Amino acid sequence: MKIMLIVGVRPQIIKAAPVIQALINDPEIDLQLVHSGQHYDYKMSKVFFENFSLPDPKLNLGVGSGSHASQTSNMMLEIEKTIKNLNPEIVIVVGDANTTLAGALVAVKMQVAVGHIEAGLRSYEMSMPEEVNRVLVDHCSSMLFAPTKTAVSNLLKEGISKQKIFLTGDTMVDVLYQNINIINNSRILERLQVNPEEYAVLTMHRQENVDNISKLRAIVDALTAMDNLRIIFPIHPRTKKNLEKNDFIKRFTKRGHIKMVEPLNYRDMLKLINESKLVLTDSGGIQKEAFLLRVPCITLRNNTEWVETVHLGANILVGTNREQIVEEIKKTLIDKKVKSRLWKLRNPFGDGKSSERIIDILKKNENSINERLP
Secondary structure (H helix, E strand, O other): EEEEEEEOOOHHHHHHHHHHHHHHHHOOOOEEEOOOOHHHHHHHHHHHHHOOOOOOOOOOOOOOOOHHHHHHHHHHHHOOOHHHHHHOOOEEOOOOOOOHHHHHHHHHHHOEEEEEEEEOOOOOOOOHHHHHHHHHHHHHOOOEHHHHHHHHHHHHHOOHHHHEEEEOOOOHHHHHHHHHHHHHHOOOHHOOOOOOEEEEEEEOHHHHHOHHHHHHHHHHHHHHHOOOEEEEEEOHHHHHHHHOOOHHHHHHOOOOOEEEEEOOOOOHHHHHHHHEEEEEEHHHHHHHHHHHHHOEEEEEOOOOOOOHHHHHHOOOOOOHHHHHHHHHHHHHHHHHHHHHOOOOOOOOOOOOOOOHHHHHHHHHOOHOOOHOOO
């Protein structure tokens, strides 16, 4: 069975890692691993192939950065050539990046079945590029691998056939369970000279936050005001560029409690989160990883695709309101029992066997894949 799996950004590589490992170990499957080149920096891409001992992609399309339109269109042109040359039976796309949309659109127009890992997530905020991508990809897909019951419900409400939807659980749970011992061996705290439970982790990369100067300023104002809290900030290249452009970098470093570091590999990032007092983020994946590690999370957004974390009380949405960010940080810091409460919560994201289920579903449905085309 010829399966093309397309990745292009850091979160996709992490989410796809256990699926790729399962596919390359299956003698009945010919894996065609393709990298779009959407993330091309070593610390945002290649290091994760090394972290998970993944094979080099069969092809790297080298598309690079650009506007949404230029990046997506360039990917589509290259993916079309790749599908023609390799002739897969199904194209698997992951998550909600422009790479995901480009792969799905090209495949469905070429009458090749599409499988979507992490299908059915919704924030119901169409101003987010990721939300647009999610919705379009799900409606192009022949096989939708949903991580949660909420995701299944979202798909059914949009009129997608029940026969195309498979509740598999979340592949990021697989990644965490498979790598927990390696994570614990990380020496990142020693390298950064911080002690467990004495710092917070900050991540910011969403377009709606870092490209909007008023929202970015509000976040900077809130975090610089929290000078009693050590904050470790692995900084995304896009975020760094905008902080420098708007002269916010000096404010972040002036008081000395915010330490900016280069993007971290998977092992070090998870270790940093696991030992932290709390997480501040606008990333969907980090929200979920914080939950799985039972670390309180404050999300710098007004909505989330991982609604389960909010419903269970493990994640608080604060948007970019300065006062609300400061208030929720202070509340979390004085709550001495927050982590013990989080450990009592049920896990709605799966049992760590999601990738196995996805492979089983693909193999069982090999003969009927083309019948599922939209």
